[in-house]
Amino acid sequence: MKGLRSIIRESKPWTALRKDKRWLSLLACLALALFFWFLIVLDAPGKYTKEYRVGLVFPGLPGRYVVTDSTGFPTELTVKVRANGGKLFRYSLRNLFFAPAPLSPDVDEEELDPEGGVLDFDVKALKSRLLHSASLPASTVSMLSDTIGDLSISPARIYLRYEPLDERDAEVIFSSQVDFGKSANLKLVDTVGLFPKVVRLYGPKSTLDSLEKADGSLVVHTDTTSIKIGNPGRVLLPVALLAARGTRTEPDSVFVSFTTEELVHASFMVNHIEVRGLDGHHTLKLLPSSVKVTILVPRTKSDEMTYDPMLYVNASGVIGADSEYRLEVHVGNPPSKSNVDMIQLDPDRLDFILEEKVPTLRRQKLGTPDGTLR
Numbered sequence: 333m334k335g336l337r338s339i340i341r342e343s344k345p346w347t348a349l350r351k352d353k354r355w356l357s358l359l360a361c362l363a364l365a366l367f368f369w370f371l372i373v374l375d376a377p378g379k380y381t382k383e384y385r386v387g388l389v390f391p392g393l394p395g396r397y398v399v400t401d402s403t404g405f406p407t408e409l410t411v412k413v414r415a416n417g418g419k420l421f422r423y424s425l426r427n428l429f430f431a432p433a434p435l436s437p438d439v440d441e442e443e444l445d446p447e448g449g450v451l452d453f454d455v456k457a458l459k460s461r462l463l464h465s466a467s468l469p470a471s472t473v474s475m476l477s478d479t480i481g482d483l484s485i486s487p488a489r490i491y492l493r494y495e496p497l498d499e500r501d502a503e504v505i506f507s508s509q510v511d512f513g514k515s516a517n518l519k520l521v522d523t524v525g526l527f528p529k530v531v532r533l534y535g536p537k538s539t540l541d542s543l544e545k546a547d548g549s550l551v552v553h554t555d556t557t558s559i560k561i562g563n564p565g566r567v568l569l570p571v572a573l574l575a576a577r578g579t580r581t582e583p584d585s586v587f588v589s590f591t592t593e594e595l596v597h598a599s600f601m602v603n604h605i606e607v608r609g610l611d612g613h614h615t616l617k618l619l620p621s622s623v624k625v626t627i628l629v630p631r632t633k634s635d636e637m638t639y640d641p642m643l644y645v646n647a648s649g650v651i652g653a654d655s656e657y658r659l660e661v662h663v664g665n666p667p668s669k670s671n672v673d674m675i676q677l678d679p680d681r682l683d684f685i686l687e688e689k690v691p692t693l694r695r696q697k698l699g700t701p702d703g704t705l706r
Contacts, residue, residue: 387434535579609648
C-alpha cells in the first residue's frame, strides 16, 4: 500500500491533467456525440408510442330529444399515438404548462330516429376530428394526416341512448309537512291552496307513460320538507316540486297558501258527574266529585265561546270489580271540531265508594180509628 501511494505521489496525475487541456476537448466531443445520437434516436419515425388523455364533452341533442342513458359515453378518451419520438417529447413538455383541449363530437339531427334509440359515434370520425383539433400536438398532426392507423382511441365504442322529449299536464299534490313549532299553538283554518294547481311535465315518452295513473292523469308532489310557521295569519310561500328522475316541471315550484289561527286554553270545573249503568240496589260516591275541564279554542272565538260539557261514568262493571278498578270519565256532548280543537279532563279516571242500600220497613194501617197498629 505504501508503494502505491509513493507511485501516485511521484507521478502526480492531477497536476498533469491541469497542465494538459486535451481531456476537456475529449469530453466536449463525447457530449456532442451523445446529443446527436439522442436526436437521431428520437427522430426515428414510428418508433415511439405515447398515451394521452383527452377530455370528451357531452354533445347537445336537439331540443326534441333527451338522453336516457349515458353510461356508454365516457368523460375522457385514452388516445395512443405512434409517432416520432422527438415530436412526442416536445408535446409532453408543452403539456406540463397547457392542458390539451377537450373534444366535442357533433350530432347530426338526420341520424336521430324520431322514436328514439342508440346513437353510436363513429370512432374513425373522432380520429379524424382529433387530427384536426388542438388536442394533439401540431407536429404530430402534420405527420399523421396521411394515415389514421397510427392513432387509436379507447374505448372502442362510444354511444348513448336517447328518446323523443314529451310534455304533458300534471296535477300538483301538496305533500309537505307543516311545522308549527313546539311553543306555538296554531291550527289550519282552511284548506291548503296551490298556485298554480297544474304544471307542465317534460321528460322521455316512456318515462311519462310509466308515471301515468289508471285514468291517464299525471301528478307531481311538493317537496316533503317541513314548512315552519311561527305566527298566525295568512301565509303564502314558494315550495319546490319533486319531479321523477329524468323529468322536469315548468315551473319548478308553486305557491302554497293557507291560514292559521292561534289557540288559547280555557279551564273550568264541572261538579256534576252523572252515574250511568248502576242498578237500584247500590249507591255510588265518586272521588273526587269534580273534574277540571281544559279546552283549546281559537283566540278569535274565546270570548264568545259557551260550552257546558255533560260528564258521566259507566258504573255497570263496578259490582265485583277489584280494588284497583277506576271509572273512566266520558263527555256526553263532545264539542264541535270547528269551535274546540281539544278537550282534556283532569282527572280522567275516578275512584269510588260503592254501598248497598238498606231496605226500609213499611207500616200498614189496619183501619183503626186512631190509626194505630194492632
